Amino acid sequence: MWKDSLHTVRSVVARLYLAGGCVLLLGVCFKSLLLWAVGVVILLVGLVIHLRYYRCPACGKFLGRDAVAHCPHCGSKIR
Numbered sequence: 001m002w003k004d005s006l007h008t009v010r011s012v013v014a015r016l017y018l019a020g021g022c023v024l025l026l027g028v029c030f031k032s033l034l035l036w037a038v039g040v041v042i043l044l045v046g047l048v049i050h051l052r053y054y055r056c057p058a059c060g061k062f063l064g065r066d067a068v069a070h071c072p073h074c075g076s077k078i079r
């Protein structure tokens with residue numbers, strides 16, 4: 001179950017980063033403060049989800065940016 005949820009967290013965060021980046025870029029291109037702000041909010045939501053939920057199921061510490069096979073803190077197998 002933890003493996004699936006960590007995969008889901010990574011997938012959701014990647015999509016939020018991509019969507020937020022695209023909306024932010026559109027805001028810059030069209031000089032729209034609203035689009036820019038929405039893009040920043042989407043990116044921040046992705047960042048919060050990443051920092052809050054991408055954690056080792058054994059020790060609870062943050063797993064970092066990359067997909068890892070073992071926790072860098074306790075060595076527990078992640079996938």
Ligand SMILES: [Zn+2]
Pocket residue numbers: 056057058059060061071072073074075076
């Ligand atoms: Zn750990």
